Amino acid sequence: MTDTLVPRLPLGQWVDWLVDWVTTTFRPLFRFIKDVLGGVYDGLDAVLASPPFWVVAIVLAVLALLAKNWKLALGSLVGFVVIAGVNQWDNAMETLALVLLSAAIALLVAIPLGIWAARNDRVSAIVRPVLDFMQTMPGFVYLIPTVVIFLTGPVPGIIATIIFAMAPGVRFTELGIRQVDKEVVEAGHAFGATPARILGQIQLPLALPTVMAGVNQVIMLSLSMVVLAGMVGAGGLGEDVVAALQRVDVALGFEAGIAVVILAMFLDRVTAALGERAPVSRALVAARD
Amino acid sequence: MTAPSITPPAGTSAPAEPSTSAPPAPDVAVAVRGVSKVFGRRPAEAMRRLAQGASRDDVKALGTAAVIDASFDVRRGEIFVVMGLSGSGKSTLIRMLNGLLKPTSGQVLIGGENLAATDAKQLRALRRSSVSMVFQHFALLPHRTVLDNAAYPLEIQGVGKAERREKARTAIELTGLGGWEDSLPSQLSGGMRQRVGLARALAADTDVLLMDEAFSALDPLIRREMQEQLIELQQRLGKTIIFITHDLNEAMHLGDRIAVMRDGRIVQIGTAEQILSDPANDYVAQFVADVDRTRVLTASSVMVRPAVVVPVTGGPRQASRAMREAQVPAAFVVDRQRVLRGVVHDDDAVAALKAGQESVEGIVRDAVTPVSPDTPLAEIFAPAAESSLPVAVTDDTGRLVGVVPRVTLLEAMVPPDQPQTDESVPGRQATDPTPDGDAPTDRVAADEGGAR
Numbered sequence: 001m002t003d004t005l006v007p008r009l010p011l012g013q014w015v016d017w018l019v020d021w022v023t024t025t026f027r028p029l030f031r032f033i034k035d036v037l038g039g040v041y042d043g044l045d046a047v048l049a050s051p052p053f054w055v056v057a058i059v060l061a062v063l064a065l066l067a068k069n070w071k072l073a074l075g076s077l078v079g080f081v082v083i084a085g086v087n088q089w090d091n092a093m094e095t096l097a098l099v100l101l102s103a104a105i106a107l108l109v110a111i112p113l114g115i116w117a118a119r120n121d122r123v124s125a126i127v128r129p130v131l132d133f134m135q136t137m138p139g140f141v142y143l144i145p146t147v148v149i150f151l152t153g154p155v156p157g158i159i160a161t162i163i164f165a166m167a168p169g170v171r172f173t174e175l176g177i178r179q180v181d182k183e184v185v186e187a188g189h190a191f192g193a194t195p196a197r198i199l200g201q202i203q204l205p206l207a208l209p210t211v212m213a214g215v216n217q218v219i220m221l222s223l224s225m226v227v228l229a230g231m232v233g234a235g236g237l238g239e240d241v242v243a244a245l246q247r248v249d250v251a252l253g254f255e256a257g258i259a260v261v262i263l264a265m266f267l268d269r270v271t272a273a274l275g276e277r278a279p280v281s282r283a284l285v286a287a288r289d
Numbered sequence: 290m291t292a293p294s295i296t297p298p299a300g301t302s303a304p305a306e307p308s309t310s311a312p313p314a315p316d317v318a319v320a321v322r323g324v325s326k327v328f329g330r331r332p333a334e335a336m337r338r339l340a341q342g343a344s345r346d347d348v349k350a351l352g353t354a355a356v357i358d359a360s361f362d363v364r365r366g367e368i369f370v371v372m373g374l375s376g377s378g379k380s381t382l383i384r385m386l387n388g389l390l391k392p393t394s395g396q397v398l399i400g401g402e403n404l405a406a407t408d409a410k411q412l413r414a415l416r417r418s419s420v421s422m423v424f425q426h427f428a429l430l431p432h433r434t435v436l437d438n439a440a441y442p443l444e445i446q447g448v449g450k451a452e453r454r455e456k457a458r459t460a461i462e463l464t465g466l467g468g469w470e471d472s473l474p475s476q477l478s479g480g481m482r483q484r485v486g487l488a489r490a491l492a493a494d495t496d497v498l499l500m501d502e503a504f505s506a507l508d509p510l511i512r513r514e515m516q517e518q519l520i521e522l523q524q525r526l527g528k529t530i531i532f533i534t535h536d537l538n539e540a541m542h543l544g545d546r547i548a549v550m551r552d553g554r555i556v557q558i559g560t561a562e563q564i565l566s567d568p569a570n571d572y573v574a575q576f577v578a579d580v581d582r583t584r585v586l587t588a589s590s591v592m593v594r595p596a597v598v599v600p601v602t603g604g605p606r607q608a609s610r611a612m613r614e615a616q617v618p619a620a621f622v623v624d625r626q627r628v629l630r631g632v633v634h635d636d637d638a639v640a641a642l643k644a645g646q647e648s649v650e651g652i653v654r655d656a657v658t659p660v661s662p663d664t665p666l667a668e669i670f671a672p673a674a675e676s677s678l679p680v681a682v683t684d685d686t687g688r689l690v691g692v693v694p695r696v697t698l699l700e701a702m703v704p705p706d707q708p709q710t711d712e713s714v715p716g717r718q719a720t721d722p723t724p725d726g727d728a729p730t731d732r733v734a735a736d737e738g739g740a741r
């Protein structure tokens with residue numbers, strides 16, 4: 001039916017041409033990006049994976065202790081032992097390196113963009129639909145052009161993850177800043193503070209809990225995307241998940257899956273705890289007492 | 290209330306309204322020239338209609354006319370109060386005085402400097418050096434302690450840490466928050482937070498202080514105390530204060546002059562006494578109807594000429610004749626400089642006459658308690674009750690400047706008749722600034738600031 005009523009819209013063809021054109025035109029740039037990202041990834045992975053398992057596990061547990069409490073630290077430690085026990089430790093560290101790198105870059109772009117959008121309605125109006133697009137497009141669709149551009153290895157996965165996971169970072173930053181009590185910002189202006197100072201001393205500190213919620217989301221989305229990136233050889237837990245799927249290997253699938261869950265819980269609890277530790281949040285908690 | 294058929298020129302009883310173009314006099318700290326603010330989609334169109342006399346409701350479709358054509362000069366060292374009901378545009382007006390809001394039309398001059406002509410950097414410099422503000426909803430930095438909140442303006446001014454903490458501490462003591470320096474705002478009550486906002490503005494130590502309902506969250510006792518402190522501070526440091534309130538008694542108590550706002554327009558500017566005794570229209574009259582007049586009106590605003598004054602050098606014959614003619618049982622005795630010496634009673638005068646005395650000097654009784662022209666009526670009741678004579682009003686040098694008969698005292702407590710409704714004498718209040726013009730000699734010109 002639709003074949004006869006609506007002419008075939010060659011949207012995909014156009015995107016294909018666009019990606020081809022971009023690939024050939026910016027080849028040196030992409031080479032450079034690939035080298036840099038690949039290098040940073042290798043370094044990060046080396047830091048996480050080369051020490052003995054128990055050293056890294058204890059360091060991460062201490063981080064959990066600092067961020068929240070001994071319960072979380074103990075739980076994390078048990079989780080890490082489980083990961084090592086199902087023989088997924090090295091994969092988990094690769095995944096962790098991918099997540100940390102992708103999320104860090106995503107946030108590096110997202111937070112300034114969110115600040116800009118909060119201060120400028122026009123920017124906000126442009127950014128919003130773009131973010132909607134980026135977040136709702138099925139994640140692995142990004143893998144296709146990135147593989148075309150960067151071929152295989154961890155880098156296409158990292159790039160796809162950055163794009164997929166960035167949206168909440170922008171959104172929450174903008175929301176957080178816009179939510180800051182207008183009169184408090186006015187007070188800054190009334191006493192003659194510069195806009196930069198108002199941003200640094202009033203808007204960002206007060207927006208911090210919301211921004212941290214965004215950071216948490218970015219990290220969780222990164223993790224989900226990084227596992228997906230296993231399909232294109234990004235390495236880590238995703239690769240075993242994909243392998244398990246292909247071989248219909250329930251045991252392997254479950255073991256890799258449980259490692260993902262443990263990692264997710266660790267990252268979620270720690271970043272959420274960091275948000276609660278912001279001085280502003282503590283001030284608000286004090287108000288409730 | 291009848292529909293307003295006249296749009297009163299701002300402040301019928303204000304002394305010499307500023308013209309829209311002339312530079313302000315050197316003693317003017319803040320000059321406001323035909324300032325309007327319209328929020329909404331079509332401010333220009335709304336402005337055009339407002340200029341033709343449209344009211345806030347008339348231009349509703351075009352936007353919210355928060356402030357309409359406000360003009361006034363605030364002199365250095367003056368406490369200028371803006372009073373009006375909720376939504377009358379007070380906060381909008383005060384926000385335009387330090388450029389937090391840009392007027393849709395009109396000008397604001399701070400110390401002669403036109404705010405509209407300053408760039409962002411100059412405006413910041415002006416705010417740091419000259420104008421600070423107390424916010425209606427406090428606007429404290431929730432993540433900073435009380436001390437760091439109070440030190441915030443100094444931090445922006447670039448004052449070193451030790452010095453700004455010292456100054457902030459002083460301001461905190463002044464507002465009665467000593468001991469709370471290290472608390473967070475969220476740990477304080479509303480009234481205490483408001484005082485932190487006050488301490489912050491005081492610490493900034495600027496010449497001009499904008500205070501938006503700065504005492505509204507305080508309980509009555511502390512409120513009274515802060516009012517006294519503000520007056521004291523203003524007198525000691527000569528600050529120029531623009532104070533917003535919707536509390537009449539506070540306005541009357543604090544204000545050297547008061548502007549009454551209604552629906553965005555300033556309907557009257559004048560001293561507390563002018564507004565009480567000569568309201569510009571029905572609205573103001575109703576507004577001030579339940580003020581405690583005895584605390585606002587002072588002796589000078591109700592005193593009259595004494596019916597009889599006897600020179601201390603005069604004889605008893607002259608004295609008794611004068612009293613008989615005026616049909617009073619006693620008279621005040623003054624010397625050549627009109628300094629009050631006491632009273633003489635008619636029976637004493639008659640007795641002295643019989644005894645053949647030459648002068649009244651020997652029969653003067655000094656049992657009089659004179660009051661000063663600034664004494665509020667509330668404090669005249671006691672002296673009035675002491676004797677059947679009117680209360681004598683003397684100036685600093687002891688000269689008799691007038692008397693307050695008991696009947697006048699009682700009359701003054703009743704609000705003046707509501708101004709005639711418009712059908713009989715339209716615009717009477719706007720054209721006749723002295724409705725009491727039939728007896729002007731009975732009044733000594735009220736001096737500005739006599740409200741206190």
Ligand SMILES: Nc1ncnc2c1ncn2[C@@H]1O[C@H](COP(=O)(O)OP(=O)(O)OP(=O)(O)O)[C@@H](O)[C@H]1O
Nearest residue numbers: 328353354355374375376377378379380381382535
């Ligand atoms: N930013 C704004 N945008 C739109 N309308 C506004 C804005 N600020 C104030 N208004 C409107 O302007 C009018 C005057 O408000 P304003 O806050 O100046 O009143 P107010 O006299 O300070 O009242 P209150 O005593 O309640 O503080 C109100 O109708 C208000 O809704």
Ligand SMILES: [Mg+2]
Nearest residue numbers: 379380381425
């Ligand atoms: Mg207000």
